[in-house]
Amino acid sequence: MIADFQPLGTPQTILAGLVGSGIARSRTPAMHEAEGAANGLRYVYRLFDTDRIGPPRLSIGDIVSSAENCGFSGLNVTYPYKLAVMEHLDHLSENAQAVGAVNTVVFREGKRIGHNTDHWGFAESFRQTLSGATASRTLLVGAGGAGVAVAFALMDNGVEHLSVYDKDPEKAQALVQAVCRQNGAGSASVTDDIETTSRATDGLVNATPVGMDKLPGLPVPHACLRPSMWVADVIYFPMETELLKAARAVGCRVMGGAGMAVYQAVRAFELFTGLSADADRMSSRFAELGE
Structure with a gap:
């Protein structure tokens, strides 16, 4: 018991x-x-897909309030609400404050507490899936809620310089400033030319929603992919995104979003229940579900 x-x-x-x-x-x-x-709990987990709720479409604040009022122990939060949910919370955990994004909300003693389990989820998946990969210079595409967690996870995994691209330059700049505050001046920079930047990087991470079922396509030009680099995607539905398919075809070492999805869920389960989760068991269940 925790x-x-x-x-x-x-x-x-x-x-x-x-x-x-x-x-x-x-x-x-x-x-x-x-x-x-497996832990002897009566555990009910529901989806709040805002594409299917309404009309009227509920706001993230409405959903958080409704879940709290209905006796939920907590909520996981994904695209596009990891930043927006923060203004509806009472307190942020240390890691959520450090990352600047929330993907898990715990309702406890009348308080809404925000956590970030994506950070550890991506870091653990990277360590296991891309063990031994050189990552001193890495290109991160996407500076939203997933991107900020991935950025700090990459730095924790030994990245010496992180180049950040986002279609919103202000988001990219804000993330770069946050990374530099924690890791030192010059540890990150904004790029607006991902093709040129990719030629000098060891690996590339897609932390945008491009490649999801609802947003198919490549998040970067095909010319960014080289056989000597590794490519990671945070998306797991579909499991094999267009980016991963293209990267495999070129000869890149690749990492899909499954590992991050499992490991962030392990930490979220522990936050919701106070019990330790079995990562191998959760990973096996994830795999059993198929595409």
Whole structure:
């Protein structure tokens, strides 16, 4: 049992959910419910897909309030709400403050507490999937809620310089400033020319929604891909995004979004329940669900 934590409601019942846009194919509910059952819990996990709610379309604030009022233990938060949800919370955990984005909200003792489990989820997946890969110079595409978590995870995994691209230059600049504050001046920079930047990088991470079922396509020009580089994508539905297919065809070493999805869920489960999760068991359940 994790010390000093008791989930809301009875010890046998947990109600949790995931808020996002276009998440109908998410494997998160099945992972959480199976792990809950394995721990002897009555665990119910629901999706709040804002593409399917309404009209009128509910705001992230409305959904957080409704879940809290209905006795939820917590919510996971995904695209496009990881930044927007922060203004509806009472407190941020240390890691959420450091990252500047929230993907997990815990309702506890009348407070809404924001956490970030994406940071550890990506870092752990990278360590296991791309072990030994050189990552001293890395290109990150996307500076939104997923991108900020990935940026700090990459720095923790030994990246010496991070180049950041976002279609919104202000977002990219804000992330670069945050990375430099924590890792030193010159540790990150904004790029507006990803083709040129990619030629001098060891690897590339897509942290944009481009490649999801609802937003198919390549997030970078095909010319950015070289056989000597590794390519990672945070998306897992579909499992094989167009970026990963193109990278494999070129000869790149690749990492999909499955690992990040599993490991962030491991930490979120522990936050919701106060119990330790079995990462191997959750990973197996994830794989069983197929495409």
